[in-house]
Amino acid sequence: MALRDHLRTLKYATWLGWQVESNWTSPLLFIIYSLVKPIAAVLILIFMYLIILGDVASDPVFFSFMFIGNALYLFVAQVLFGLTWVLHEDREHFQTLRNIYMAPMSFYMYVVGRALSKIIITSAAVFVTLLFGVVALNVPIDILKIDWPFLLIAMVIGLIMICALGVALAGVSMLTAKHSGGINEAIAGVFYLFCGVIFPITILPMQVQAVSLAIPVTYWLEILRRSLVPDIGIESISGLSTFSNIELVLLLLVSAALFLVVSMMIFRYADYRARKQGKLDMITTY
């Protein structure tokens, strides 16, 4: 299939995703809805921090580490959970999965397009969360000091990697019932635990740290933190201080490429199994 066809599929799938996500309500309510969840999620962590340490200024490096990590993790959570739901929604709610399958387009690109709309919506939430941190909590992000080249490179590679993870999970979702969404959320929790999102990986037991180092999200978050707050020595607590920025980008690139290949294999296999087992029109009624 020509590249132009893939791009067209990507464009319309993204547009469709945007419509499904946003047209159930007024734009104002949609904006509020999109921001309340991430802000509440970060407030939980802030209250936990304040209960134990009393004041943001008690440990500003750790606070920035946690705050930025949690804000950026929204991409992982939203795309992973969102894409699995897309499959279940198309299959069981709108019951259009069969029609989408029969359309003359790449189903893989369709799923990627739906992921893209999630990323666009989540970007706004991440931006507002970070802005909230800077304005209300003195998180030391200075627009003039940000290492933009590293930030942009890592962001692009990282988002491709997250899409790949989401597509793999979407493939698995073709084989599972609607209520298995909890499992997908829990898989997002795996990354939350192992990738140094809200605490440095050095807090984890030594054997478990090896798992952290095998997941590209760990490197992705580290590069983004270093790029956003280059002056506060955030690498001193992350457990990745031995890696230079270039090394981190290379590690991210290699591991992300690996994840991309594995994700495509999982998706293709799940696609084959779903068709063979007649699960493309499965409806969960219990």
Add this chain to the structure above:
Amino acid sequence: MAARAYPRVIGSLREPSWLIGDIVLPLLSIMAFVFYYRAMGAPEVFTGFVVLGGAMIAYWLNVLWGMAAQFYWEREVGNLQLYLISPMSRMSVLAGMALGGMFSTTLRAVSTFVLGFVVFDIQVNLTNPGALIVVFLITLLALYGMGMLFSSLYLLFGRNAWRLSMLAQEPIYLVSGFYFPVKELGFWVGLAASIIPITLGLDAMRQLLFGPELSDGLLPVSVEIMILLVIAVIFFVLARYLLEYMEYLGKREGRLLTRWL
């Protein structure tokens, strides 16, 4: 009631491999919060708070997705019309959903709770196990009463039902004090959040498991039990009347069979 509970029980046991995922994987998210507390040097009792709160989240999620949004889902897949033409009480359908949901969720919550306590070697100061069981059961009663009430409300909702349930996750985890004593948010905020039964239920369970001093309880346990009982009754009565009213409204406006809106 048994007929509606049955598919839920069977459904939860249909694929045993999912059970492992349902039990073990939520523990990973809980662990993240435990390590977060540990990274800050928090007292050990906070590990217990996180495990308890993390286990109880399963019930809140079940109430949101398995109760509140269920009639909306049943309408979408075409089951609702079958319920409406069957010679049975609508309340018994809700009660069956609640019982079936409680079964599968208890399996997950208790396993997560026990595993969490074992993995993190959490020390408890349990002097009154009977009271703990009573609080737990009354909390479930009130919580699922709320689920039945929501289910009636959601009867007429469109796609916003799903969004509403999404919205009732993190904000509720915050105000109900799933990971820390709710009193830390301020007494009045905690009291306002007590309209959600799990707020008081968790607070009482924390006090009974770890002692009232360490748990920084919002109210004495006996008072919390009384309040939970009262709101449980209110929710059940309201659910009954609201269900009838929403069904009437749905029939009048022709919205009980609409889909994909």
